Amino acid sequence: EAAVTQSPRNKVAVTGGKVTLSCNQTNNHNNMYWYRQDTGHGLRLIHYSYGAGSTEKGDIPDGYKASRPSQENFSLILELATPSQTSVYFCASGDAQGSAETLYFGSGTRLTVL
Amino acid sequence: QQKVQQSPESLSVPEGGMASLNCTSSDRNFQYFWWYRQHSGEGPKALMSIFSDGDKKEGRFTAHLNKASLHVSLHIRDSQPSDSALYFCAARNTGYQNFYFGKGTSLTVIP
Numbered sequence: 187e188a189a190v191t192q193s194p195r196n197k198v199a200v201t202g203g204k205v206t207l208s209c210n211q212t213n214n215h216n217n218m219y220w221y222r223q224d225t226g227h228g229l230r231l232i233h234y235s236y237g238a239g240s241t242e243k244g245d246i247p248d249g250y251k252a253s254r255p256s257q258e259n260f261s262l263i264l265e266l267a268t269p270s271q272t273s274v275y276f277c278a279s280g281d282a283q284g285s286a287e288t289l290y291f292g293s294g295t296r297l298t299v300l
Numbered sequence: 301q302q303k304v305q306q307s308p309e310s311l312s313v314p315e316g317g318m319a320s321l322n323c324t325s326s327d328r329n330f331q332y333f334w335w336y337r338q339h340s341g342e343g344p345k346a347l348m349s350i351f352s353d354g355d356k357k358e359g360r361f362t363a364h365l366n367k368a369s370l371h372v373s374l375h376i377r378d379s380q381p382s383d384s385a386l387y388f389c390a391a392r393n394t395g396y397q398n399f400y401f402g403k404g405t406s407l408t409v410i411p
Contacts, residue, residue: 244398286349289336293343
């Protein structure tokens with residue numbers, strides 16, 4: 187089965203600090219995604235990537251950067267973390283059968299910004 | 301505006317009962333629909349996809365799509381305690397990268 191691994195599992199950061207969330211997939215999928223999950227909002231897309239070297243903005247990119255240095259790795263970077271970025275973050279890879287693409291999610295990173 | 305709306309927000313059914321979850325979209329360009337399930341402490345996992353009008357059955361799970369009314373449903377028969385989870389409906393346009401997720405329905409199956 188498709189495998190997506192996120193690290194760390196939990197993270198506590200201070201306001202104004204830099205945070206990097208990491209994601210690794212062994213599925214050889216081209217597409218990767220970063221979502222955040224908040225009560226009352228469901229899953230919202232932050233950034234996504236079509237392959238190594240590419241990053242695209244999703245629906246809520248402000249305050250976040252993304253990096254895709256290789257097929258397997260996709261990072262989400264918070265340069266200046268704020269309490270409003272406290273959330274659970276999910277990385278996913280997609281099997282990209284055209285638009286009929288199924289997403290495979292990691293187990294999530296719970297980020298708390300104090 | 302939420303493009304994908306789910307109802308009910310929460311649902312309790314007895315073990316062995318039928319659970320029915322609903323999803324309505326506001327965008328007629330949506331052509332592809334999925335149901336994802338998320339157990340507590342885990343990431344969402346794809347349960348079923350449905351792209352054509354009508355019913356699609358996989359084991360105890362049946363999805364129904366009506367594109368004209370922008371409505372998709374999921375029915376779980378013989379519900380088990382292990383079905384207790386958060387269920388998301390997701391929709392996508394042809395050629396557009398983003399998936400739109402509903403806020404989810406929390407299902408509790410009571411033993």
